[in-house]
Amino acid sequence: MLVIGIAGGTGCGKTTVVNQIINELPNEEVGVISQDSYYNDLSHLSLEDRRKTNFDHPSSIDFALLEQHLIALKNGESIEQPVYSFLECNRTAKTVLTHPTKVIIVEGILIMTNSAIRKMFDIKIFVHADTDERLIRRLKRDVNERGWNLDETLEKYQAVIKPMHEQFIEPTKEYADIIIPNNKYNTVAVEIVKSIINEKIMQS
Ligand SMILES: Nc1ncnc2c1ncn2[C@@H]1O[C@H](COP(=O)(O)OP(=O)(O)O)[C@@H](O)[C@H]1O
Numbered sequence: 665m666l667v668i669g670i671a672g673g674t675g676c677g678k679t680t681v682v683n684q685i686i687n688e689l690p691n692e693e694v695g696v697i698s699q700d701s702y703y704n705d706l707s708h709l710s711l712e713d714r715r716k717t718n719f720d721h722p723s724s725i726d727f728a729l730l731e732q733h734l735i736a737l738k739n740g741e742s743i744e745q746p747v748y749s750f751l752e753c754n755r756t757a758k759t760v761l762t763h764p765t766k767v768i769i770v771e772g773i774l775i776m777t778n779s780a781i782r783k784m785f786d787i788k789i790f791v792h793a794d795t796d797e798r799l800i801r802r803l804k805r806d807v808n809e810r811g812w813n814l815d816e817t818l819e820k821y822q823a824v825i826k827p828m829h830e831q832f833i834e835p836t837k838e839y840a841d842i843i844i845p846n847n848k849y850n851t852v853a854v855e856i857v858k859s860i861i862n863e864k865i866m867q868s
């Protein structure tokens with residue numbers, strides 16, 4: 665199994681890059697694991713308190729469960745991947761049965777901050793977009809899709825997202841084997857990653 669980690673700051677385009685990579689590849693050969701699925705279970709908190717959580721700090725992630733699931737997949741076992749709700753700021757009661765595939769892509773802002781998880785990646789990719797570009801994308805998404813208003817998003821950006829990015833996420837760029845510039849759609853980089861994956865699929 666080839667395990668590819670894709671990190672990068674919020675709004676840099678990780679999900680978009682993953683979708684471009686897996687588009688046209690056979691479903692049964694490539695699986696995707698999102699870090700979002702592994703936010704800690706916060707069922708013991710009210711929605712109001714959950715919305716105050718720092719979701720950009722490594723301690724917000726259940727890395728133990730993510731590691732356990734990646735080990736299981738590598739051992740050829742299926743896993744029940746939790747399903748996250750951004751509106752509820754919590755895991756839902758649902759899970760998605762995820763089968764082992766020849767290639768697994770793990771994506772998320774914090775996935776390279778954890779050394780045990782990092783070691784499981786055969787290829788580490790960091791998607792880069794400039795800070796202003798990411799902020800614009802993030803504002804649009806939080807307001808249109810994730811239940812935050814403009815002021816809340818801007819306050820959160822200054823108080824939490826930006827400092828956490830500088831302290832924890834940007835430094836993980838140094839672990840990357842490949843850095844994808846993504847201020848503009850980068851079809852060349854996507855094609856390169858696709859060809860690496862195709863080679864792996866053909867080999868095994
Ligand atoms: N290269 C790009 N140019 C313009 N917009 C982009 C680009 N990549 C992604 N986007 C848009 O930016 C937003 C955030 O992208 P997404 O892939 O969800 O980022 P991430 O998963 O890193 O948070 C989405 O609305 C997406 O369509």
Ligand SMILES: Nc1ccn([C@@H]2O[C@H](COP(=O)(O)O)[C@@H](O)[C@H]2O)c(=O)n1
Pocket residue numbers: 673674675678679703719720749750751752753754772773810825
């Ligand atoms: N309930 C939540 C949980 C996380 N976030 C934000 O998501 C960002 C990471 O996801 P990307 O798709 O942007 O990589 C992270 O910056 C968290 O602040 C949230 O808004 N609500």
